[in-house]
Amino acid sequence: MPTSILGPYTRTILTAAAIIGLLLFSFTYARVSVWIDVQPFFEWMETTWFGVIGKTWGAAFAVVEAVHLIGLALLGGSVIVGEGRILGLVLTDVPARTIINRADKVFFWALMTLLATGVFMACGVAMKIYYLPVYWYKMLALGTGILFHFCIRKPLLQRELEKINPWVTKAVAISSLMIWFTVAATGRWIGFSG
């Protein structure tokens, strides 16, 4: 297998760069500048087919939101079972490899459902959520969750579990639970704001 140009610690370097980039973006004016730049996009979202339907028929929006909740239930379930197995809390007599692989499949489809329904709902209330700080916290948590799951957790857990430091796997499980809980909680709080 060819080695990367960044050497044997490629993933670590890229992770560090992503973390620094994200922190710099979040705590400097760059964040405000990008927020101003995306406003036309959010205005456009409301004019799309999704946006018009979401605004015109409250029932359609509510049904899509209910499907979003079903996706949330499935995502939560797959995370609880997957991370619970890693932490030794759930289904401890089933091989961890089996649980992790199978739970990941459910997680993927639940995430696809959430993203699809989430985009629909966002189009319906685009300008409202544009001005809501809690919406941007959710997007930050969601982005972190997706990057963490596919770029850190998945590659690590594809390895033989016996070769991985058990404290690292536990930290990964706890981080995963924290991220997805935060995504869900901030998502719920959007409903109480504005």
Place this chain on the structure above:
Amino acid sequence: MNEKNQNDAQIKDEQTSAILATSTIIIFFAVYWFFQIQSVRELLELAYG
């Protein structure tokens, strides 16, 4: 032997990146939720005295 060394190096890389990511996430979210709870407490004190 070479492939085994490469494999071990990759595992080490993935573990290190996981440690970096998880410690950032855990610290960040602990701080975030601390400030959220703090602001809720202040608002409740303002509302109810």
Place this chain on the structure above:
Amino acid sequence: MLNELVYNFAVWLDDTRWSTMLHESYYMYNWVESTHVLTLMVSLGMLFLIDLRMLGYALPDVPASKIAERLGMPMLVGFTVMFITGISLFYAVPVRSAQSVWFRTKMVLLVVCAVNAYLFHNRMNASVSSWDNDARAPSRIRLGAGLSLGFWTIVVICGRFIAYDWFDCDYEQSAFIEFFAGCVDGQERF
């Protein structure tokens, strides 16, 4: 007669101090509702995984009885929390909730889901030793699992619709809606 009974009971609940405190609280109502919604991840999350296992779509190489048994306890804990928070939400706004067509439909469906779960459980326990390691359960079990998924999806939709006031008693409604919602002639509380 029954509608008046339900209405009077709801008004009595509405007049209690705790109902008013919960309804007018700064954060408590939101926290109770958030807990109710977020606990979906535990209760329905476990339930959907069990149902999907029976249908062969999730965790197919784990014995079905093991999934049902091990995920059953967190599911019941989740449902207990949802039950408690659900009662609290009803108690906070009793009149409107009691006269909501969506709330009534949701309650009927919860009973239907409970009956389905009971029948499903019995059928599963009676036959599981013969198909435990199969990826898909027998057709009758799959029917129960499919019905469970469908009914619970409608429960969630009805729960979401409670917030909308299209069929509330304080607006002009058709005779059918007025009957189904249990609107009382001359009622003063809504």
